[in-house]
Amino acid sequence: MASVPQADSGAARQDLYHRIEKHNFSPLWEVYHDLIPDEPKTPCKPAIWKWADARPYLMEAGKLITAKEALRRVLVLQNPGMRGESCVTQSLFAGFQLILPGEIAPSHRHTQSALRFVVEGSGAYTAVDGERTTMRPGDFIITPSWTWHDHGNPGSEPVVWLDGLDLPIVRTFATQFHEPYTEDVQPISRGEGASLARYGNNLKPLGAVAPFGKTSPIFCYPYDRSRETLARLAKEGDPDPCDGWKMEFINPLTGGPAMPTISTFIQLLPKGIRSRPYRSTDGTVYSVAEGKGKVKIGNEEFAFEPKDTFVVPSWHAVSVEAAAECVLFSYSDRSAQQALGLWREKRGG
Ligand code: 1HN
Numbered sequence: 001m002a003s004v005p006q007a008d009s010g011a012a013r014q015d016l017y018h019r020i021e022k023h024n025f026s027p028l029w030e031v032y033h034d035l036i037p038d039e040p041k042t043p044c045k046p047a048i049w050k051w052a053d054a055r056p057y058l059m060e061a062g063k064l065i066t067a068k069e070a071l072r073r074v075l076v077l078q079n080p081g082m083r084g085e086s087c088v089t090q091s092l093f094a095g096f097q098l099i100l101p102g103e104i105a106p107s108h109r110h111t112q113s114a115l116r117f118v119v120e121g122s123g124a125y126t127a128v129d130g131e132r133t134t135m136r137p138g139d140f141i142i143t144p145s146w147t148w149h150d151h152g153n154p155g156s157e158p159v160v161w162l163d164g165l166d167l168p169i170v171r172t173f174a175t176q177f178h179e180p181y182t183e184d185v186q187p188i189s190r191g192e193g194a195s196l197a198r199y200g201n202n203l204k205p206l207g208a209v210a211p212f213g214k215t216s217p218i219f220c221y222p223y224d225r226s227r228e229t230l231a232r233l234a235k236e237g238d239p240d241p242c243d244g245w246k247m248e249f250i251n252p253l254t255g256g257p258a259m260p261t262i263s264t265f266i267q268l269l270p271k272g273i274r275s276r277p278y279r280s281t282d283g284t285v286y287s288v289a290e291g292k293g294k295v296k297i298g299n300e301e302f303a304f305e306p307k308d309t310f311v312v313p314s315w316h317a318v319s320v321e322a323a324a325e326c327v328l329f330s331y332s333d334r335s336a337q338q339a340l341g342l343w344r345e346k347r348g349g
Pocket residue numbers: 072074093095097114149163165167
C-alpha cells in the first residue's frame with residue numbers, strides 16, 4: 001500500500017520541526033543538498049592581497065605595538081567570504097608577520113603547524129627546538145607541531161614573512177594545545193645549518209629517527225637551492241601546460257609532503273605562458289616570489305606583482321598569464337586531503 005502524505009502536510013511538517021527542535025532534533029531532508037552538494041561548495045572567495053597595501057599597514061603596526069607585547073605581530077589575511085574567522089581558506093590561516101631590528105617574538109609551542117615564506121628583508125632568525133635559521137627572501141621555513149619556536153631580529157632591517165598555519169584543521173578536531181616557554185628565548189644546542197646538513201643532501205644518518213615526527217626534519221629550505229633547481233629544470237624540456245615547472249617540498253625521510261597537514265610547492269612559469277586552466281579540491285594560497293602577470297581564478301581576474309598574495313578556493317579553475325618569468329610559492333591542505341583519500345584534480349578547466 002502506497003503511503004500518501006496528508007493534504008495539510010506543510011503545516012504539519014512545520015509543527016513537527018518546531019516541536020522536535022526543543023529536543024535538539026532537526027529534519028535532514030530540509031538541508032540534504034546543502035550538506036551533500038554535487039561539487040565542492042565553499043564560502044572561500046578568490047582574493048588578492050597587494051603588497052603595496054600591506055606594507056604601510058605593517059610598518060604602522062610596528063610603531064603601535066612591539067613584537068613582544070603582541071606575542072606575534074601579524075596582520076591576518078581575512079578571506080572576504082569568511083571575514084572575522086581568521087581563515088584564508090576554510091582549512092588554512094595566512095598572515096604577514098613583521099619583526100623589527102632588535103625585537104624578539106617570545107618562545108612558545110602549539111599543536112598547530114606553521115610555515116613561513118620570507119617576503120621581505122634579511123637577518124631575522126627563527127629558532128626551532130634548539131636550532132636557529134637565518135631568514136632570507138624566498139626561504140621556506142617550517143615550525144613543526146609542538147616544537148618550541150621563537151623569532152628574533154639581530155639585523156638592521158625590518159623582516160616580513162607570510163605565515164601559513166593549519167589553525168582551522170586543528171580547530172575542527174579540537175586538538176589545540178599551547179604552552180609558553182619559561183624564557184623569551186630558547187637555548188641553542190646545534191649550529192645553524194645542522195638539520196640541512198644532516199637531512200638535506202640526499203643522505204641520512206644511519207638509524208635516523210624523525211626528530212619532528214610526521215614533519216620533515218629539514219626546517220629551512222633556502223630559496224637559493226629551490227631557485228637553482230627551477231632554473232636548471234627550465235633548461236630541460238618544455239613546461240607543463242598547467243603548472244610550468246612545479247616542484248613539491250618533501251620530507252626526505254619519507255618522500256612525502258614536508259608537513260602532514262600542509263603541502264608546499266614552488267613553481268616557475270616562463271615569460272609569456274598562458275597556463276591551461278587547472279582545478280583541484282585543495283584551496284591554495286600563492287605568494288609571488290618573482291615576476292608579474294595576471295591570474296584568472298574562477299570568473300575573476302587579478303593583476304599580480306612580486307610579494308602579492310592570492311588565494312584560489314577549492315575547485316576553482318586557475319590560470320596564469322605571465323608577463324615576466326614568474327616564481328610562485330604556494331601552500332594548501334593537499335597533504336591532509338590525500339592522507340584521507342579525498343583529494344581530486346582536473347586539468348584543463
Ligand atoms: C603563531 O604562533 C605564529 O609562532 C605565527 O610565529 C602566526 C597565527 C595565529 C596563531 C598563532 C608564530 C600565528 C600564530
